[in-house]
Amino acid sequence: MSIDIHPHFDGATNTVSYVVADRATRRAAIIDPVLDFDPRAAQLATDSADALLGIVEKEGLTVDWILETHAHADHLTAAHYLRRKTGAKVAIGKHITEVQQIFLPIFEIEDTRPDGAVFDRLVADGDTLPLGDNEIKVLHTPGHTPADVTYLIGDAARRARAVCLGNDRRGRKSGQRPCPRGHQRGRFRRHARETRRDAFGADADPARAAGQCSRGFAAARERRRACISATSDQ
Numbered sequence: 001m002s003i004d005i006h007p008h009f010d011g012a013t014n015t016v017s018y019v020v021a022d023r024a025t026r027r028a029a030i031i032d033p034v035l036d037f038d039p040r041a042a043q044l045a046t047d048s049a050d051a052l053l054g055i056v057e058k059e060g061l062t063v064d065w066i067l068e069t070h071a072h073a074d075h076l077t078a079a080h081y082l083r084r085k086t087g088a089k090v091a092i093g094k095h096i097t098e099v100q101q102i103f104l105p106i107f108e109i110e111d112t113r114p115d116g117a118v119f120d121r122l123v124a125d126g127d128t129l130p131l132g133d134n135e136i137k138v139l140h141t142p143g144h145t146p147a148d149v150t151y152l153i154g155d156a157a158r159r160a161r162a163v164c165l166g167n168d169r170r171g172r173k174s175g176q177r178p179c180p181r182g183h184q185r186g187r188f189r190r191h192a193r194e195t196r197r198d199a200f201g202a203d204a205d206p207a208r209a210a211g212q213c214s215r216g217f218a219a220a221r222e223r224r225r226a227c228i229s230a231t232s233d234q
Contacts, residue, residue, distance in 0.1 A: 002022075002023040002024070003020055003021060003022060003023060003134060003153060003154050004020070004021045004023050004059070005018060005019075005020050006018065006019040006020075006021070006055045006059070008048070008051050008052055008055065010034045010036075010048045010075070012034075012036065012048075013034055013074055013075040014074075015032065015034050015072075015074070015075055016032075017030065017031060017032050017033050017034055017048070017052055018030070018031040018032070019031075019052055019055045019056060019059075019061065020131070020153055021059060021061050021132075022131050022132025022133055022134050024132060024133050025132030025133055026059070026060055026061050026062060026132070027061070027062055027064050027131055027132035028056060028059075028061040028062065028063050028064065028065075028131075029063070029064060029065040029066070029067050029088075029129075029131055029136065029151075029153070030052055030056075030063055030065070030066045030067070030082060030086075030088070031066075031067045031068075031069065031151065032067070032068060032069055032072070032077075033048070033049050033052055033066065033077060033078035033079060033081075033082055034048040034049065034075045034076070034077070034078055035048070035049060035075070035076040035077055035078035035081060036048055036049075036076075037075070037076050044076070046078060046081055048078065049078035049081050049082055049085075052078075052082070053082070053085060053086075056086070063082070063086040063087075063088040064088055064089070064130070064131060065088055065089055065090075065091055065129060065131065065136070066079045066082050066083060066086075066088050066089070066090045066091070067090075067091050067092075067136070067151055068090070068091070068092040068093075068119075069148060069149055069150070069151070070092075070093070070143070070144075070145050070147055070148040070149070071092075071096060071099045071103075071145050071147055073144075080118075083120075089120035089121055090119050090120045090121070091119065091120065091121040091122070091123050091129065092116070092119050092121075092122065092123070092147060092149070093122070093123060093124075093138075093140060093147040093148060093149040094116065094122035094123060094124050094147075095140075095142070095145075095146040095147040096116050096119065096122065096147040097114050097115060097116045097122075098146045098147065099145050099146065099147050100112070100113075100114035100115075100116070101114040123138040123149060124138065124140065125138060125139060125140035125149075126138065131153065134153060134154055135153075136151050136152070136153050137151070137152040137153075138150075138151060138152075139151075139152060
């Protein structure tokens with residue numbers, strides 16, 4: 001039950017989107033797609049999203065899911081556009097309703113209710129989504145928003161997995177405090193341990209990992225350890 005991972009880098013927003021496909025069935029998921037926006041001209045474009053569709057066409061894939069790891073502060077999402085193009089369902093963490101409750105009043109958005117209804121599926125920790133012969137496991141990993149989730153894709157027995165998580169290194173750009181402080185440290189350590197255990201088990205050694213600006217869950221783990229250590233020294 002092997003998977004193929006196709007990254008696409010959007011230079012304007014410094015964002016990596018992914019097409020993850022089940023190799024046998026050619027069913028696919030698109031993760032964190034970018035909708036191009038020119039703030040000076042106040043114009044939208046779909047170049048980045050169309051590049052993802054180009055990967056889908058080239059590889060002969062059928063898109064089942066469009067997955068958001070979190071609500072993005074540094075770019076717009078192309079999920080709605082890709083949903084219309086592919087018929088795929090859009091999924092995001094169920095705590096997106098909390099994010100909507102915060103930002104809808106700030107931006108004076110009156111045509112959207114803070115109930116997550118604009119998404120097809122609100123996922124919670126432990127949920128699974130089918131992807132061909134594989135499955136996508138959802139891990140709730142709150143970071144700079146309470147809606148952050150990590151998507152674990154692949155077969156544990158063969159240790160070939162994709163771990164797709166939100167802004168792991170670019171938290172400062174998105175307004176996330178990069179290191180926990182004070183009473184948050186214990187909670188952060190506990191959450192990191194639980195995430196690693198749920199993702200890979202006690203002795204797993206993931207062969208492949210993909211995430212927005214994060215190559216390899218082990219590398220992310222070491223960054224988090226260094227972050228905790230630096231905070232403890234302050």
